[in-house]
Amino acid sequence: xxxxxxxxxxxxxxxxxxxxxxxxxxxxxxxxxxxxxxxxxxxxxxxxxxxxxxxxxxxxxxxxxxxxxxxxxxxxxxxxxxxxxxxxxxxxxxxxxxxxxxxxxxxxxxxxxxxxxxxxxxxxxxxxxxxxxxxxxxxxxxxxxxxxxxxxxxxxxxxxxxxxxxxxxxxxxxxxxxxxxxxxxxxxxxxxxxxxxxxxxxxxxxxxxxxxxxxxxxxxxxxxxxxxxxxxxxxxxxxxxxxxxxxxxxxxxxxxxxxxxxxxxxxxxxxxxxxxxxxxxxxxxxxxxxxxxxxxxxxxxxxxxxxxxxxxxxxxxxxxxxxxxxxxxxxxxxxxxxxxxxxxxxxxxxxxxxxxxxxxxxxxxxxxxxxxxxxxxxxxxxxxxxxxxxxxxxxxxxxxxxxxxxxxxxxxxxxxxxxxxxxxxxxxxxxxxxxxxxxxxxxxxxxxxxxxxxxxxxxxxxxxxxxxxxxxxxxxxxxxxxxxxxxxxxxxxxxxxxxxxxxxxxxxxxxxxxxxxxxxxxxxxxxxxxxxxxxxxxxxxxxxxxxxxxxxxxxxxxxxxxxxxxxxxxxxxxxxxxxxxxxxxxxxxxxxxxxxxxxxxxxxxxxxxxxxxxxxxxxxxxxxxxxxxxxxxxxxxxxxxxxxxxxxxxxxxxxxxx
RNA sequence: GGGGUCGUAGUUCAGUUGGUUAGAACGCAUGCCUGUCACGCAUGAGGUCGCGAGUUCGAGUCUCGUCGGCCCCGCCA
Numbered sequence: 098x099x100x101x102x103x104x105x106x107x108x109x110x111x112x113x114x115x116x117x118x119x120x121x122x123x124x125x126x127x128x129x130x131x132x133x134x135x136x137x138x139x140x141x142x143x144x145x146x147x148x149x150x151x152x153x154x155x156x157x158x159x160x161x162x163x164x165x166x167x168x169x170x171x172x173x174x175x176x177x178x179x180x181x182x183x184x185x186x187x188x189x190x191x192x193x194x195x196x197x198x199x200x201x202x203x204x205x206x207x208x209x210x211x212x213x214x215x216x217x218x219x220x221x222x223x224x225x226x227x228x229x230x231x232x233x234x235x236x237x238x239x240x241x242x243x244x245x246x247x248x249x250x251x252x253x254x255x256x257x258x259x260x261x262x263x264x265x266x267x268x269x270x271x272x273x274x275x276x277x278x279x280x281x282x283x284x285x286x287x288x289x290x291x292x293x294x295x296x297x298x299x300x301x302x303x304x305x306x307x308x309x310x311x312x313x314x315x316x317x318x319x320x321x322x323x324x325x326x327x328x329x330x331x332x333x334x335x336x337x338x339x340x341x342x343x344x345x346x347x348x349x350x351x352x353x354x355x356x357x358x359x360x361x362x363x364x365x366x367x368x369x370x371x372x373x374x375x376x377x378x379x380x381x382x383x384x385x386x387x388x389x390x391x392x393x394x395x396x397x398x399x400x401x402x403x404x405x406x407x408x409x410x411x412x413x414x415x416x417x418x419x420x421x422x423x424x425x426x427x428x429x430x431x432x433x434x435x436x437x438x439x440x441x442x443x444x445x446x447x448x449x450x451x452x453x454x455x456x457x458x459x460x461x462x463x464x465x466x467x468x469x470x471x472x473x474x475x476x477x478x479x480x481x482x483x484x485x486x487x488x489x490x491x492x493x494x495x496x497x498x499x500x501x502x503x504x505x506x507x508x509x510x511x512x513x514x515x516x517x518x519x520x521x522x523x524x525x526x527x528x529x530x531x532x533x534x535x536x537x538x539x540x541x542x543x544x545x546x547x548x549x550x551x552x553x554x555x556x557x558x559x560x561x562x563x564x565x566x567x568x569x570x571x572x573x574x575x576x577x578x579x580x581x582x583x584x585x586x587x588x589x590x591x592x593x594x595x596x597x598x599x600x601x602x603x604x605x606x607x608x609x610x611x612x613x614x615x616x617x618x619x620x621x622x623x624x625x626x627x628x629x630x631x632x633x634x635x636x637x638x639x640x641x642x643x644x645x646x647x648x649x650x651x652x653x654x655x656x657x658x659x660x661x662x663x664x665x666x667x668x669x670x671x672x673x674x675x676x677x678x679x680x681x682x683x684x685x686x687x688x689x690x691x692x693x694x695x696x697x698x699x700x701x702x703x704x705x706x707x708x709x710x711x712x713x714x715x716x717x718x719x720x721x722x723x724x725x726x727x728x729x730x731x732x733x734x735x736x737x738x739x740x741x742x743x744x745x746x747x748x749x750x751x752x753x754x755x
Numbered sequence: 756g757g758g759g760u761c762g763u764a765g766u767u768c769a770g771u772u773g774g775u776u777a778g779a780a781c782g783c784a785u786g787c788c789u790g791u792c793a794c795g796c797a798u799g800a801g802g803u804c805g806c807g808a809g810u811u812c813g814a815g816u817c818u819c820g821u822c823g824g825c826c827c828c829g830c831c832a
Contacts, residue, residue, distance in 0.1 A: 212789035226792070244782090261792060284783060286765060290793095291781090294767060298824045351832030371832075398831040399756095521758065522828065579828095619832040717825095728825065 180249050180277070187223020189266045193254040200225060200271065201279070203309060204246045205290060207239075214239055216273075218250060219289075221314045226261070226270040227252065233273055245282035245289075245306070251275045289313075297719070301733035304724055316713050316721050323434050323709060324391055327411055330430050336389040336413065341376035343369060343393075349675065349683055350620060352396035355406070363750030369395035369407075372702060374619060375687050377414040378659055381698040382690045386416045391705060400728045402717040403651060403707055407726075411708075413656075414700035420642055420658060423699055424598060427646065427654070431708075435594065438712055446596040446646070454599050455571075459497070459578020461602070464650025465595035467585030471577045474498040474565060477551050481543045489567045497566050497573040500555070501584055504562035505531040512540070515564065518583055524576040528565040541565075582650060589649065591714045597647045601625070604641040605672070613674040618643045620669055622657040623699075629665075636672060646703070653708055656701030663691040 180199040189198065202218035202225070216227040227250050229239060242248070252271040261267035286302075287295040289309035300307040307313060328338065347354040347368035354368035370376075372394050380388045390412045397406060415423060424445070432442040447465070454461055457470045478486045478496040486496065507515075512529050519527045530539040530548055537548035557563060564580060566573045604624045608615040614636055616622060624632065628639040642658035660666045666688060670680045680688070709721035719725040726732050746753065 206792075206794095208791050208794055210789060210791055210794070211787070213791080214789095215791050215794085217792070224792095228790085230789075257790095259790075259792095263792080267792090284765070288766095288782085291766080294781095296762090296767090296824065298762090299766080301824090348832075352830080374832085396831060399829085401831090402826075404831070616832055622832090727823085729823080731823085733824090 179279075180251060182249075185222035186218050186220040186225035187265050189225050189254060189269060189271070191256065191268050194256050194269055195254065197251065197253045197274070198271065199249060199251040201247070201249050203282075204242055204244055204248060205288075206244070207242060209239070216242070216248070216250075218248060219309070219311070221311075221318075223265045223311065225266045226257075226264070227273050227276075228270050229273045229276070233276075235276075238276065238278070241278060241281065242276075243282060243284065245285050245309075246278060247280035247282070249275075249277040249279055298727075298733065301725070301727065304734045308723065313720070316709070316715070317723065319437060319713060320709050320721055322437055323712065324705070326433055326437065327389075327391060327430060327705075330433055331389040331411075331413070334387070334426055336387040336415075337385055338390055339380055339385065339388050340390065341370070341373040341380075341392070345370050345376075346683065349679060350616065350673075352398050355395045355397050358749040358751055360749050371396050372410065373412055374621065375684075377412060377700060378621060378695075378698065379687070379690055381414055381416045381659075382693065382695045384416075384696075386696075388412075388414045394702075400726065400730060402719075403710065405706065405718055405722060405725055406730055408718070408722075409705040411703040411705050412700070413702065414698060416696040416698040418699060420600075420644060420699060423656070423701060424644075427701060427703070428596075431596070431646075431703075434708060435712060440594060442594060442596065446598050448598040448600055450601040451599055451603065451640075452601070455574055455578075459574040459576070459581060460650070461599055462645065462647040462650055462652045463578075463597065463599075464582060464585065464589065465597055466590060466593050466649060467581055467588045469500055469502065469581065469585070471574060471581065472498050472500065472555065474551070474555075477547075477554070478565070478567070481541075481547050483541055483543060485541065486567055493569065494567050495570045495573050497568075497570075497577040499564045499577055499581055499584070500557050501562040501564065502558060503560050504584070505533075505560040507531075507562055515580065515584070516540075519566065519576050519580060522576055522579050524566060524572070525568060527576075527580070528567070530563040530565070531561070532559045591649075591711075593649075594711075595649055599645045599647055600643075601640045602643040602645070603637060604628075604639040604643075605636050607637060611674075614672055616669075616673060617641065618655070618657050620673055620675075621659045621666070623660045623665075632668065632672070642699070644701075646701070648708075648711055651707055651711065652704070653711070654701050654703035656699065658697075658699040661691065661695040661697050663688060663695075666691055 179201075182199050182201050184193065184198055184200060186200050186202045189200065200218060200220070202220040205217040205219040205224055207217075208215040212231060214229040216229065217224045218227050219225075229236070250271060250273050252273040252275070254269050254271055257268060257270050285306055286299055287306065289306055289311070292300055292307050292310045292313070308317070332338075344357060344367040347356065347366060348371060352371050354371065357367040357369065359365045359367060370392075373390060373392060377388055377390070391409060392412055393407055394410055395407050398404070400406065413423075413427075428442075428444045428446055432444060435442045449457075449463075451461055454463055457463070459471050474496045475490065479490055490496070507529075515529070516527045528539065528541045530537065530541075530543070530551070532538075532548075532552065537543075537545040537552075539548060551557070551563070552559070564577075566576045566580075568576065602617050604617060604622060605614040606617050607613075618641060622641045622643050624639045624641055631639045644656060645652050646654035660669065667680075670684065675683075706718045706721055710716075710718050713721060715721060724732065724734060731737070
């Protein structure tokens, strides 16, 4: 994966630094601009910023660096000023041989060999070897230079006698003429290069060091590029970026809200948005037709490798369109995003109805890289004469099975582990069958002839392992689905991308705890028109125009056609058993909007962090979020959440319960 | 809310059946070294074994509690 990532990160055009870093000083910015008219052309916005920092990327190569340097104004000499930098460390190459340049960076390593010292200087584009030899005027200063010291180094670029192919700049090195120590560093608790060998706990505590790692820098460069790509893509498709409030209402359904107390209205709370759902629908009622926003969402639920309490989604809504039109847009967007890493995504994506996904994979977000599926062996099992199975079947249980290729040689220990895993997931146990050298074996008393017949009938390879789960159908499918993924790890090749639209989700599910219907997606999701008659008779059979986008077993997006008919929307709220008063209080404004000409509309939200995780090949969403929280929802860097002063609490009218 | 797993030097780890002075590697410090790129060589410093209680003659090791990291179930409209 190194190849495409490099291509996505520091392209050859990125190393050149067309802008300069100016200290606040008397030199008018315009002077600089006028001396580089071609830069204005390349970066039309660059000159307008007030910021002192105008580092940009994207410049033609091959122009001698020194010629582009207007001489430093003497008026700046009084202050300790930064030398003018022209190149990122990682971007210096053979084209610069012979020129004298200045680079800035952090000391990655220092190798002292007595008469000569090598420093690998690191900036966001990579490493550059600095040579400090007998020609260097102040060799004593080298003592002060430790790991992660920030240096400005000026010197001549020379071709290396022995190149280092590991480094992008490995053909050359810089013979140091002057070294400025811009900032010392305490001995770091770990070095960025080795961050993979350090606990996440320590990485989080010193995240600023962790983020210096070049793979992390790569991740965030890619994140920036992906964000820009998505914006450009959606802009071209006519979507408008419109911001929606971060301070909004708590929602009666869905995830737990993060609440923000109102100072002015004591006892009342804002909530941070779980998603801009209602606002984007209102923007459709407003006639914007196509909206997008790359925005933060907040859910106060427990964390996972792919879940953070605040996360970013690409939120999209469009009017006067149907789901297949949206699918085409999203598929092209996703294809373009994955092209950033050199992936070739084949369109269109597969589509699979929810029911089929459950029956075949035991999951509504199946990982299609795993080659085997779930089979129903209930009919076979009935003939085995097992009291256990017969009793279960009599109670309506199903026997669901997995045929794991080439797993017939699993040891007793491995089989026990599979059984344990199933039990931990709430299962009763797993029955295994396999063909050993001395005939068929099983954890259940089954006549060998019956097993032979099973293998024969289902064309099961003789070296395969058959796992069976007898349970109520939903539970059996769930367990078989989990085992499928657990045992399918070897097939989970990150270079393989299996996209899938899961469609036709049920509109409702039955909430056992509260003994009522609940929305599967959210209460604004439209039922399929042909299913509307079932609302009264068999609500659990009603399918929604709702869809999830799944990649390699991870849900990366979900959306639906929305209800734009006020009567239908009211009816759905009623079916969810929401009290009339609550409907009015929480959704009154929304229902009101539906009475004033709401266009048919639909939308989707893509999990941007998850997309980035998959794009970068990372195992956790935390690797693509600059300052993530731990699985217990703490920020180890800042210590948040933290106690607040009594004064703040008083101002908000809040008392903390002990 | 539940299950699993981990916590020992700055870092990553080892530490036997509960037994004397808790080890290794890397890092760090000092010295030597002119072509290294994980430089090499030598010497040295560095520990409240996460925290608290208990069992015991004796606890890094056993028990309970607690705090924290990670993985999973529940939860995540």
